[in-house]
Amino acid sequence: MLKLYYAAGSCALATHIVLEEAGADYSTARIDFAKEQQKSPEFLKINPKGRVPALVTDKGILTETPAMLVYVAQSFPASRLAPTDDPFAFAQVQSFNSYLCSHVHVAHAHRMRGHRWVDADDAHSIAAMRRKVPETVGGAFELIERDMLKGPWVMGDQYTICDPYLFTLAQWLEKDGVDLARIPRVVDHRRRMYERKSVKKAIAEETA
Incomplete structure (x- = not known):
């Protein structure tokens, strides 16, 4: 198990x-x-x-x-949950998830875990990182909205492992100060994910 x-x-x-x-x-x-x-x-x-x-x-x-x-x-x-029989499509899945892991999640972490990058007592630097989060996380989601979310699911018609991952990071949008009006397709994706039995x-x- x-x-x-x-x-x-x-x-x-x-x-x-x-x-x-x-x-x-x-x-x-x-x-x-x-x-x-x-x-x-x-x-x-x-x-x-x-x-x-x-x-x-x-x-x-x-x-x-x-x-x-x-x-x-x-x-x-x-x-x-992944197109494992198609090497290119499978690589696209991994490319998307790698972007979420290496960039989007890291940008989000600057809001409350600045001590990973600067001394914990460096209040000025930590505050600066927090102020930047709406811009960096917002920019990443705007890129996803514009160029990466094929619709209705991340990879198009087929639901894949990309969708729960995007949904999970999209849970933090409001606290990260992202303007949801700029990413309507991401917001709609999040809404539809909430309706799935597995998610609930x-x-x-x-x-x-």
């Missing part, structure tokens, strides 16, 4: 949704950031990075959301 370590409100939601979509047999374990459980010796044995998500499989432990999404998609091919179930568990 697979086991997903997650924290409420984190990017782990994407993998949680995909596990549901795939019909996987899995369990979950919540990590409480407020109690700094991600720094506990027990969790660091699971993920030395001290972050979520982490996915325990029968072959070992996976970290990093794009890797976990691909693993689930390939482990449950009948779910058709994953959110319900993580917010219980």
Whole structure:
């Protein structure tokens, strides 16, 4: 059985949704950031990075959301969550998810985790990073809106592992100060994702 370590409100939601979509047999374990459980010796044995998500499989432990999404998609091919039979289309899926991971999520993190890049007591630099977030995150989502979201789903007609990942990061738009009026297609995508049974179930568990 697979086991997903997650924290409420984190990017782990994407993998949680995909596990549901795939019909996987899995369990979950919540990590409480407020109690700094991600720094506990027990969790660091699971993920030395001290972050979520982490996915325990029968072959070992996976970290990093794009890797976990691909693993689930390939482990449950009948779910058709990734075009694994088309090398170029599959690469496009990984390109999109890599952008979310390497750029969009990092830009978002500048709002509350500036201490990763500057000294924690450098209030001026941390404040400057926070002020920049609406511009950087907003710009990234405008690019997605204009050039990357093919519609109705990220890759077009086929729902893929890109959709739960985009949805998860889109949960943070309001707090990041992004002007939703500039990204109507992203907002509509988020609305339609909320209607999916898998999304409702994953959110319900993580917010219980």
